[in-house]
Amino acid sequence: MKHQQSSYYLDLQQYQLHVRRLLPLQQGLAPVLMLHGAIENGRIFYSKSGKGLGCFLADQGFMVYCADFAGRGLSKPHVSEGFAQSQQQMITRDIPALIDHLYQLHQQKVILIAHSWGGVLASACLARFPALADRVAAQVCFGTKRVISVNNTERKLKIDLVWNTVAPWLSRRYGYFPARKWRLGADDEPAQFLQDTVQWIKGAGYTDLCDQFDYAAASKQLSWPPVWHFAAQNDRLLGHPQDVKAFIAETSPQARFTLLGKASGYQHDYDHISMLTHPAALSDHFIELRDGLLQFI
Numbered sequence: 001m002k003h004q005q006s007s008y009y010l011d012l013q014q015y016q017l018h019v020r021r022l023l024p025l026q027q028g029l030a031p032v033l034m035l036h037g038a039i040e041n042g043r044i045f046y047s048k049s050g051k052g053l054g055c056f057l058a059d060q061g062f063m064v065y066c067a068d069f070a071g072r073g074l075s076k077p078h079v080s081e082g083f084a085q086s087q088q089q090m091i092t093r094d095i096p097a098l099i100d101h102l103y104q105l106h107q108q109k110v111i112l113i114a115h116s117w118g119g120v121l122a123s124a125c126l127a128r129f130p131a132l133a134d135r136v137a138a139q140v141c142f143g144t145k146r147v148i149s150v151n152n153t154e155r156k157l158k159i160d161l162v163w164n165t166v167a168p169w170l171s172r173r174y175g176y177f178p179a180r181k182w183r184l185g186a187d188d189e190p191a192q193f194l195q196d197t198v199q200w201i202k203g204a205g206y207t208d209l210c211d212q213f214d215y216a217a218a219s220k221q222l223s224w225p226p227v228w229h230f231a232a233q234n235d236r237l238l239g240h241p242q243d244v245k246a247f248i249a250e251t252s253p254q255a256r257f258t259l260l261g262k263a264s265g266y267q268h269d270y271d272h273i274s275m276l277t278h279p280a281a282l283s284d285h286f287i288e289l290r291d292g293l294l295q296f297i
Contacts, residue, residue, distance in 0.1 A: 001050040003058035010101055018074035020046060020066040022058035029061040030297040031106045033098055037116025038197060039185025041073030042066035044115055044276055053276050056286050067098050072187045079176045079188050087196035088210040095125040099132050109137035111293055115276060116239060119144030123251050127218040138226040138296040143239025143272045146247050147203045150240045158237060164198050206250055219251045226296055227252040232270040233261025239272050260285055
């Protein structure tokens, strides 16, 4: 590895956010904040052995910070300890605190990279707080959708049955969604956050479920930083290309769109997870992303 890893905590009083810091051995280029999606944590971007997009970018000279949202990963307390959080709290507290922290730390704009639902939250945050958007050099989303419109067998099983029905039932029973225990995901989720996502996934308007803030209208008024969305050819549900395009249309219509598949000239037909974890990605779109990011700093 050409970088060093360490962990620290960002104290938000009622809870602490775990941040995995991946710093290049030489002078850093720009700070990168990486935000994970639902039923996962920051480990989607890195490993202690040096695998993952976060490690790749750190080896390329970027100063990478992989955050665990409150209650997930190594953040304290864990959701299984009675910690509760809504989607709005992530949009209005976690993400602003992380962006402000890195901006103050490095005194330069932050590159924001998100996977799946993390991109929905990040986009909502920037739309709600235009001053924060001014502190973002570029936003990159992998497999980010808000509404799932595809209607196939996989949707009926994973979304209609598991996410919309079984997961809320388990949340009522345990006080949180124990996705790890039931082998339904890499991490657990707060019950309120889960319920909030269900409404948007089903197609509810792009407005806040707590105070009805209109994210769709705010998105149209925002002067967006450069935005780049990646979708995967074999992502048939959680980030289907048509749903990614629909999210682009309701947030940042000028965003760049890249479809990761053999027909588009890539080495592999990627899916929702392999777009970040497949060994081929290192010599494929990770290099393309690196070259693109260098234009924004």
